[in-house]
Amino acid sequence: xxxxxxxxxxxxxxxxxxxxxxxxxxxxxxxxxxxxxxxxxxxxxxxxxxxxxxxxxxxxxxxxxxxxxxxxxxxxxxxxxxxxxxxxxxxxxxxxxxxxxxxxxxxxxxxxxxxxxxxxxxxxxxxxxxxxxxxx
Numbered sequence: 001x002x003x004x005x006x007x008x009x010x011x012x013x014x015x016x017x018x019x020x021x022x023x024x025x026x027x028x029x030x031x032x033x034x035x036x037x038x039x040x041x042x043x044x045x046x047x048x049x050x051x052x053x054x055x056x057x058x059x060x061x062x063x064x065x066x067x068x069x070x071x072x073x074x075x076x077x078x079x080x081x082x083x084x085x086x087x088x089x090x091x092x093x094x095x096x097x098x099x100x101x102x103x104x105x106x107x108x109x110x111x112x113x114x115x116x117x118x119x120x121x122x123x124x125x126x127x128x129x130x131x132x133x134x135x136x
Contacts, residue, residue: 001122001129002029003041007075007091008110010046017101024096025073032089033081054109064106071097072109078129086112 004025008017013021022042049068056065073093081089089112094105114126115130 001039001041002033002035002075002077004029004043004076005074006042006044007047007074008044009049009069012049012069013101020100021071021097023054023092024100025053026073026094028092029075029088030093032092055056062107066106067104068107069103070107070109074111074113075095076113076115078117081114081130088092 006021008018008021008026022044025042025099026040029039030037052070052072053069056067057063061064090110093110094108097103097108099104122128
């Protein structure tokens with residue numbers, strides 16, 4: 001049940017590249033978070049580059065630097081993934097985007113925000129995931 005928001009600099013990625021970003025994120029979630037293939041909810045939000053601020057070196061090793069374009073990926077999901085699963089997810093997304101789109105892994109910022117099942121409604125005004133938990 002991940003809901004993914006991807007913030008990217010407007011005019012930096014075309015529709016074909018955005019689809020590749022989407023596919024890499026989704027395939028990584030399937031592989032490392034074991035989500036169903038059909039659990040596919042993503043929103044891409046362009047931003048003017050002058051509206052995004054960041055430190056070029058914070059927590060990077062060996063004198064590496066961030067440059068434009070920066071991509072920010074925010075994944076909201078249910079609880080229960082291990083630290084190892086999260087680390088593998090981050091690595092999988094970053095490596096895939098670097099290989100396929102030549103984006104620097106320094107410029108791919110990822111967060112995972114976990115929330116409980118009753119905080120989700122997939123439509124119809126129903127907390128579907130909480131109902132599944134009660135049925136178990």
